[in-house]
Amino acid sequence: MSENTKAVVELEPRRARGRPKAEDLAALEARLVRVALETFLAKGYGATSMNEVARAARVSKGTLWARFPTKADLFRAIIDDQIRQTDVRFRLPGPKPKTLEAMLRAFSERALQDSLSEEIIQLNRLIYSEAGRFPELGEAAWMRSHVGVQQVADWIAEYAVKEDVPCRDPDAAARVFTTLLRGFYGDVMLKGRIAAVAEIKAWTQDMLKVFLAGRSHW
Structure with missing residues (x-):
């Protein structure tokens, strides 16, 4: 297992509160996908929960699930x-x-x-x-x-x-x-x-x- 895989996933900077603007949604989804990839590689797919991805991305569980209802959807993304x-x-x-x-x-x-x-x-x-x-x-x-x-x-x-x-x-x-x-x-x-x-x-x-x-x- 490489050092990158062993590394603890760093938390994303906390996003400003409030509903994201329409033009920011694509950037938000790209960030969620990137954080999910880092988390899966660090901890494994089975050992990673959606809650952990949301926490690492500094978003609410509702924000994550609204865009990716399941972990399989997130991996497909x-x-x-x-x-x-x-x-x-x-x-x-x-x-x-x-x-x-x-x-x-x-x-x-x-x-x-x-x-x-x-x-x-x-x-x-x-x-x-x-x-x-x-x-x-x-x-x-x-x-x-x-x-x-x-x-x-x-x-x-x-x-x-x-x-x-x-x-x-x-x-x-x-x-x-x-x-x-x-x-x-x-x-x-x-x-x-x-x-x-x-x-x-x-x-x-x-x-x-x-x-x-x-x-x-x-």
């Missing part, structure tokens, strides 16, 4: 926030890559580098360790994974037309591709080792060589 951040980070500058291989390489390298950040690793370890007792964690993780699969499937279908390489089942190909990515990620995460950028690039190149070799059968 954390995953939603991750999905939004990933989407923003992956917006490539300039024109799209000319080939499917180049697009998948750019996506793979960025996705692996982002997911190997300390915070994401801690969150995924929490999901792995507690999903058996709390199925909502697995459901939220599946939702995050499904978004990635759909994005890859859309690219596969798009480049099938651009490169005149027919694809019968983009969804199946995308599921295989993302499973390959998760395999590398799981190996790094569970062993607790550091994957250098050069290793990620080399593995991505080898993975794409094997994956794209079967393209005519997709």
Whole structure:
């Protein structure tokens, strides 16, 4: 367990009393999600109560529950926030890559580098360790994974037309591709080792060589 996980969650500065203005609600919800993430990582999902999240965020229980009625809703909001951040980070500058291989390489390298950040690793370890007792964690993780699969499937279908390489089942190909990515990620995460950028690039190149070799059968 890392020092970050052992750390006691710091209390947020106390918010001024009174009903928040409409323009402040988005900022409030973002703060609640951030504090919930810090609390879950520090104490574990099962060991954290909604009362503790409200106390750490310096809001009333009613304020928290009005926006997130259950702990599962709060965790799904954390995953939603991750999905939004990933989407923003992956917006490539300039024109799209000319080939499917180049697009998948750019996506793979960025996705692996982002997911190997300390915070994401801690969150995924929490999901792995507690999903058996709390199925909502697995459901939220599946939702995050499904978004990635759909994005890859859309690219596969798009480049099938651009490169005149027919694809019968983009969804199946995308599921295989993302499973390959998760395999590398799981190996790094569970062993607790550091994957250098050069290793990620080399593995991505080898993975794409094997994956794209079967393209005519997709």
